[in-house]
Amino acid sequence: MATVELDAVSKVYPNGVEAVQSVSLEIGDGELMVLVGPSGCGKTTVLRMVAGLEEISYGEVRIGGRVVNDVSPKDRDIAMVFQNYALYPHMTVAQNIGFGLKMRRLPRADVDLKVRNTAKMLGLGQWLDRKPAQLSGGQRQRVAMGRAIVREPKVFLMDEPLSNLDAKLRVQMRAEVSRIQRRLGVSMLYVTHDQTEAMTMGDRVAVLLGGVLQQCAAPQVLYERPINIFVAAFIGSPAMNMYEGALTQDGTAISLGSQRLALSEEVRRARPALAAYRGRPVVVGIRPEHISAAGPGDTAVLRGNVELLEALGSELLVHFSLDAPFAEVPGAATSGGDRADGDDPGTTASTWGVARVDSGTRIAVGELAGFAVRPGSVHFFDPDTGMAIWDETAAAAGGAPIPAA
Amino acid sequence: MSLDGGGAAAPLETAARGRMGSRRGRPSLARRLRRDPGAVIMFLVLIVVCLVMLYPFAFMIINSLRTETQYLNGSGFSTSSWSGLFSALPVGSELLNSTLICAGSIAIILIGSSAAGFAFAKLHYRRQNVIFLGIIGSMMIPVQSIIIPEYVNLSNLGLVNNYLAPILVYSALGMPFATFLMTVFFRGLPDELIEAALCDGFGYVGVFWRIAVRMAAPALATVTVLQFIQIWDDLLVALLLLQEPANRTITVGLGVISSGRAVSIPALMAGSLISALPAIIVYLIFQRYLISGLTMGVSR
Numbered sequence: 001m002a003t004v005e006l007d008a009v010s011k012v013y014p015n016g017v018e019a020v021q022s023v024s025l026e027i028g029d030g031e032l033m034v035l036v037g038p039s040g041c042g043k044t045t046v047l048r049m050v051a052g053l054e055e056i057s058y059g060e061v062r063i064g065g066r067v068v069n070d071v072s073p074k075d076r077d078i079a080m081v082f083q084n085y086a087l088y089p090h091m092t093v094a095q096n097i098g099f100g101l102k103m104r105r106l107p108r109a110d111v112d113l114k115v116r117n118t119a120k121m122l123g124l125g126q127w128l129d130r131k132p133a134q135l136s137g138g139q140r141q142r143v144a145m146g147r148a149i150v151r152e153p154k155v156f157l158m159d160e161p162l163s164n165l166d167a168k169l170r171v172q173m174r175a176e177v178s179r180i181q182r183r184l185g186v187s188m189l190y191v192t193h194d195q196t197e198a199m200t201m202g203d204r205v206a207v208l209l210g211g212v213l214q215q216c217a218a219p220q221v222l223y224e225r226p227i228n229i230f231v232a233a234f235i236g237s238p239a240m241n242m243y244e245g246a247l248t249q250d251g252t253a254i255s256l257g258s259q260r261l262a263l264s265e266e267v268r269r270a271r272p273a274l275a276a277y278r279g280r281p282v283v284v285g286i287r288p289e290h291i292s293a294a295g296p297g298d299t300a301v302l303r304g305n306v307e308l309l310e311a312l313g314s315e316l317l318v319h320f321s322l323d324a325p326f327a328e329v330p331g332a333a334t335s336g337g338d339r340a341d342g343d344d345p346g347t348t349a350s351t352w353g354v355a356r357v358d359s360g361t362r363i364a365v366g367e368l369a370g371f372a373v374r375p376g377s378v379h380f381f382d383p384d385t386g387m388a389i390w391d392e393t394a395a396a397a398g399g400a401p402i403p404a405a
Numbered sequence: 406m407s408l409d410g411g412g413a414a415a416p417l418e419t420a421a422r423g424r425m426g427s428r429r430g431r432p433s434l435a436r437r438l439r440r441d442p443g444a445v446i447m448f449l450v451l452i453v454v455c456l457v458m459l460y461p462f463a464f465m466i467i468n469s470l471r472t473e474t475q476y477l478n479g480s481g482f483s484t485s486s487w488s489g490l491f492s493a494l495p496v497g498s499e500l501l502n503s504t505l506i507c508a509g510s511i512a513i514i515l516i517g518s519s520a521a522g523f524a525f526a527k528l529h530y531r532r533q534n535v536i537f538l539g540i541i542g543s544m545m546i547p548v549q550s551i552i553i554p555e556y557v558n559l560s561n562l563g564l565v566n567n568y569l570a571p572i573l574v575y576s577a578l579g580m581p582f583a584t585f586l587m588t589v590f591f592r593g594l595p596d597e598l599i600e601a602a603l604c605d606g607f608g609y610v611g612v613f614w615r616i617a618v619r620m621a622a623p624a625l626a627t628v629t630v631l632q633f634i635q636i637w638d639d640l641l642v643a644l645l646l647l648q649e650p651a652n653r654t655i656t657v658g659l660g661v662i663s664s665g666r667a668v669s670i671p672a673l674m675a676g677s678l679i680s681a682l683p684a685i686i687v688y689l690i691f692q693r694y695l696i697s698g699l700t701m702g703v704s705r
Contacts (some may be wrong), residue, residue, distance in 0.1 A: 018420065029654070032649055051600075051604060052603075053600050053603065053604075072601075072603070072608070073603045073604045074606040074607065074608070078604060079604060080600070080601065080604045082597040082600070082601060083597070084595060084597055086595060086597035086598045086600070086601035088598070088601075088602075088616060088619075088620075089620065090619050090620055099605055100604075100605040100606055103606035103607065103611075104606060147601075147605075151605075311524060
């Protein structure tokens with residue numbers, strides 16, 4: 001077990017492409033750190049640099065306090081699980097799991113014992129004599145895990161290990177990976193593009209975009225206090241509704257198209273930096289789960305035409321149109337957000353919003369409905385920098401610039 | 406309740422059987438030919454191709470079992486041409502010479518081409534493509550154009566009439582195509598497999614020997630078959646470099662028979678049959694790998 005530190009690590013390819021730009025991270029002893037971001041954001045490159053499979057252009061990687069920039073992968077005491085499992089097809093399950101131990105010239109009896117114990121822990125005991133081609137996707141994934149676990153490395157590195165599994169198995173396996181990591185107490189760097197996986201598994205989650213670290217924090221912090229518009233839109237499913245609005249001159253309400261959303265004193269007090277935006281445009285972010293069907297007592301209400309209903313069983317996703325222009329989010333095309341595709345940002349054409357309401361809500365397509373917004377959960381972003389507007393401290397802390405989409 | 410279940414399952418089973426065609430899951434040949442007139446033409450063409458390919462073998466087998474007179478008359482059978490062949494030629498030692506030269510050349514080709522193929526496919530270094538193109542380009546050089554300089558070089562080294570001479574020449578001639586084939590194969594190996602082995606404790610040499618070569622069986626078999634046939638059947642190089650009768654290969658031996666004043670066709674057919682058999686055996690052993698080896702990279 002060891003800590004992993006990335007100190008201003010960059011990767012510049014010979015053609016000049018800067019895949020990773022000065023990323024600094026510290027993964028604590030026994031911590032599960034998830035790197036998440038859209039395709040091409042540099043998360044796998046970071047992982048490969050920690051593994052020693054990619055040269056580090058600038059900066060330092062330390063494992064257990066030792067600088068490993070020039071150390072070969074086999075001497076870093078890491079184990080990596082790949083997206084396509086990378087099992088040796090000509091070897092049996094037992095040989096695959098025990099291969100790393102054999103290479104370290106452990107006595108055969110010890111190798112056998114460790115392989116059996118690992119296989120038992122992963123429920124692979126009965127498949128030890130099978131070849132990878134004879135196993136299902138889930139079983140192969142467990143063999144790949146077993147190959148990593150059996151070596152008892154200082155650090156686990158996982159490169160989207162669940163992305164080849166079907167949805168149901170993925171949910172099952174992500175719990176299993178978390179369970180094993182906690183049981184072994186080994187530090188883990190886990191790469192995924194699936195924000196749900198990141199949120200459910202990570203002790204902390206580092207969000208990357210365009211090779212730049214945007215925010216690294218506990219999942220709940222990312223959800224509640226995203227540092228910028230990209231993180232806000234990337235974390236959460238369906239994605240946060242983003243509109244271009246403006247704070248009124250007195251700062252007591254937000255105008256969204258033809259509608260106004262009142263801001264209570266409490267809301268304004270929680271975001272002192274918002275005062276500087278009086279009479280100026282701001283980006284307003286509202287999570288679908290913070291919008292509900294409006295009742296008689298609700299004060300912050302948006303009205304919109306119901307365009308589409310998606311019943312998920314326990315809840316209902318209501319897509320509604322609004323005349324507020326939507327705000328452009330860098331990398332949104334790959335973030336999986338439910339955005340009004342095709343609309344130009346900044347136009348006043350009708351924009352879609354999504355509300356996640358109780359499944360018992362009586363609502364119909366075509367109806368003009370009222371949607372109550374929980375004002376305390378509304379997010380505000382600077383339209384020029386994309387940074388979240390909270391308080392002076394948060395503004396001063398800055399955070400990474402958002403690369404152009 | 407159980408009746409309902411059975412009733413529901415029966416139509417499904419019938420439907421599945423119908424979709425699959427015959428009991429084995431493939432429609433019979435006659436049915437396929439009836440359904441698709443194009444297949445009939447294809448089938449006829451294949452029959453003609455088979456006849457063209459098999460006729461020389463049938464001719465060799467039949468006429469090797471005849472005397473000179475029976476061959477001219479076109480009837481009767483005898484094994485005298487076989488005894489004549491064995492008394493005229495040291496068939497055993499010539500087969501052994503051919504085998505030694507083939508084995509030596511193929512061993513060098515397999516080691517060299519697999520290492521080069523792995524390096525071209527999985528290692529990254531400067532001028533990689535230029536070197537690769539250079540090697541592939543050397544396939545275009547005809548052996549006839551370089552055989553004299555080769556002979557002079559080997560003669561200066563004192564290797565004429567030494568098995569090493571044809572082994573080195575065959576290796577050099579076979580290496581470019583074999584390297585090309587191995588490179589294509591190794592390019593198809595996922596990089597993650599190599600990287601997993603690097604994390605497991607290997608260096609690149611270990612990855613090559615313990616992982617890549619173990620997985621390259623189809624490609625290695627393809628190289629073996631193609632090179633075996635080419636080297637075994639070659640006359641020019643062996644004729645030029647192995648001039649002592651004791652060093653001759655089987656093809657050179659047969660060439661010597663056929664260049665004599667009185668050529669016995671049945672004896673020549675018997676010799677040709679003996680000469681062709683090893684190549685056929687090697688092909689039959691490795692044929693299941695050959696197709697996958699030759700189509701490597703086609704559908705990737």
